[in-house]
Amino acid sequence: MAHIFLVEDDQYVQYTLSKILVKAGHTVACFDNGRLALEKLRMKPPDLVITDVVMPELGGLEMLAQFRAFNAVIPVLVVSAGSSKLSEDFKEMAAQSGANGVLLKPFDRATFLACVAEMLL
Amino acid sequence: MISPSIFRIFEFLSSKEKKFLLVSYIVLLGLISAPLIYFDFTEILYQFSRDHEDQQLDEFMLIAVVAVFLLSIYLIFIAASLVKRLLFTQAQKQDLKRSVEQTRHLVAMGKVLGGVSHSVNNHLLPMIALTDEVLEGLDPDSEAAKDLGVVRNAAIGAAKILKQLKNFSMQNMAVRETCDLDAALNHAIDFCEKIIPSSIFLYQEIDSRNVKVALSELSVEIVILNLISNAVDAIGGVPGRIGISLFPSEVPPEASDALKAYSSWVSLKVEDSGAGMSGEQIVKIFDPFYTTKSADKGTGLGLSETYGIIKAGGGYINVESVPGAGSTFTIQLPVLLYEDRLGHSRFTPL
Numbered sequence: 001m002a003h004i005f006l007v008e009d010d011q012y013v014q015y016t017l018s019k020i021l022v023k024a025g026h027t028v029a030c031f032d033n034g035r036l037a038l039e040k041l042r043m044k045p046p047d048l049v050i051t052d053v054v055m056p057e058l059g060g061l062e063m064l065a066q067f068r069a070f071n072a073v074i075p076v077l078v079v080s081a082g083s084s085k086l087s088e089d090f091k092e093m094a095a096q097s098g099a100n101g102v103l104l105k106p107f108d109r110a111t112f113l114a115c116v117a118e119m120l121l
Numbered sequence: 122m123i124s125p126s127i128f129r130i131f132e133f134l135s136s137k138e139k140k141f142l143l144v145s146y147i148v149l150l151g152l153i154s155a156p157l158i159y160f161d162f163t164e165i166l167y168q169f170s171r172d173h174e175d176q177q178l179d180e181f182m183l184i185a186v187v188a189v190f191l192l193s194i195y196l197i198f199i200a201a202s203l204v205k206r207l208l209f210t211q212a213q214k215q216d217l218k219r220s221v222e223q224t225r226h227l228v229a230m231g232k233v234l235g236g237v238s239h240s241v242n243n244h245l246l247p248m249i250a251l252t253d254e255v256l257e258g259l260d261p262d263s264e265a266a267k268d269l270g271v272v273r274n275a276a277i278g279a280a281k282i283l284k285q286l287k288n289f290s291m292q293n294m295a296v297r298e299t300c301d302l303d304a305a306l307n308h309a310i311d312f313c314e315k316i317i318p319s320s321i322f323l324y325q326e327i328d329s330r331n332v333k334v335a336l337s338e339l340s341v342e343i344v345i346l347n348l349i350s351n352a353v354d355a356i357g358g359v360p361g362r363i364g365i366s367l368f369p370s371e372v373p374p375e376a377s378d379a380l381k382a383y384s385s386w387v388s389l390k391v392e393d394s395g396a397g398m399s400g401e402q403i404v405k406i407f408d409p410f411y412t413t414k415s416a417d418k419g420t421g422l423g424l425s426e427t428y429g430i431i432k433a434g435g436g437y438i439n440v441e442s443v444p445g446a447g448s449t450f451t452i453q454l455p456v457l458l459y460e461d462r463l464g465h466s467r468f469t470p471l
Contacts, residue, residue, distance in 0.1 A: 105243060
């Protein structure tokens with residue numbers, strides 16, 4: 001069981017992923033954008049951060065880069081809706097920002113839980 | 122006989138100036154020829170020559186006549202060459218203009234589709250993952266489980282269509298995967314030979330070997346499959362033929378400055394003996410969802426996907442077609458002559 005930050009602006013995706021994580025036995029804190037998540041990350045970091053990329057106010061990769069400035073340990077899984085981001089360049093960008101994994105939407109429940117389990121190892 | 126340096130001057134003239142020169146040459150030719158014919162100049166010359174045969178003027182007159190005659194021939198040649206060059210340049214301009222307009226249109230569409238794809242992927246995720254979650258708690262043989270299975274599969278089908286759209290909207294992304302084009306082509310052709318009807322004769326002419334391009338083997342297979350599938354549909358149920366050829370080519374005239382740095386290019390041509398297309402159809406042929414077939418024959422994404430893949434590989438694709446006389450798709454790709462130490466291609470995005 002882990003404490004997970006879910007940073008996602010789409011309400012349907014936020015509801016779906018948080019429900020799957022809770023039913024799998026984790027506790028989840030949801031944030032609508034990177035700025036809100038960053039404020040909490042400074043106070044009490046979780047066991048895992050799952051973040052979307054394109055969000056208002058502060059995007060996922062920008063939040064991640066700022067997070068890595070004061071925490072290089074906690075794993076971060078970047079979840080992207082794909083389209084023009086689907087490329088080796090994007091994966092490199094995510095890696096350079098400090099991500100530990102990239103998962104492209106849409107995906108099924110089993111794939112998501114397997115990725116989360118791998119991030120928590 | 123005609124000095125090439127003369128035509129270098131014409132390259133700096135505008136279309137209007139070239140037309141003026143052409144007309145003035147023809148008028149000059151007429152002004153020189155008309156009096157010669159009207160006044161029976163040869164008779165006058167002969168008479169002058171007889172009257173002055175002791176003054177040797179007749180030899181000089183003869184030389185002058187020959188010189189004027191040769192000048193006339195020379196002017197006719199220049200006029201004919203100008204006409205030919207003018208027509209060719211105008212045709213090139215029209216092709217280039219059409220190509221630029223099509224590219225702008227497709228790039229704009231690519232950006233829109235990229236955005237749409239992003240939003241729709243977010244909506245598909247709950248349809249797939251949340252359905253999985255609900256299915257966990259249901260009896261697999263129950264009606265509800267079967268219905269939700271249909272929902273899930275429909276969402277996965279939508280995701281696959283979006284993936285094809287992604288390929289179209291990825292035109293300007295750098296591609297790191299490479300493959301030997303002739304090897305990938307042979308592999309794709311082997312597969313296609315098993316699925317095309319026996320009434321269609323598939324022939325190939327591979328003149329380029331060990332040609333490395335900035336596309337994955339899978340991308341090449343998708344392109345060939347899409348083009349051959351369209352060719353088979355265009356031919357219909359009648360006997361026909363599809364030809365695939367691979368040969369070295371020149372740098373495409375529409376290539377950007379960055380791509381002109383690639384000195385070696387290869388052309389892949391797929392031609393069929395099918396129904397052909399009108400000019401209006403050709404303009405729209407690479408638009409996503411554009412199709413002349415019935416809904417059960419396809420989504421209209423094959424050629425737009427092909428376009429996106431080729432553009433991502435730094436290439437160009439054109440189509441020539443005449444209604445009733447078949448179509449020819451020509452793909453030109455830059456050849457990768459060497460890779461950097463990380464094994465990545467030297468290809469840079471447009």
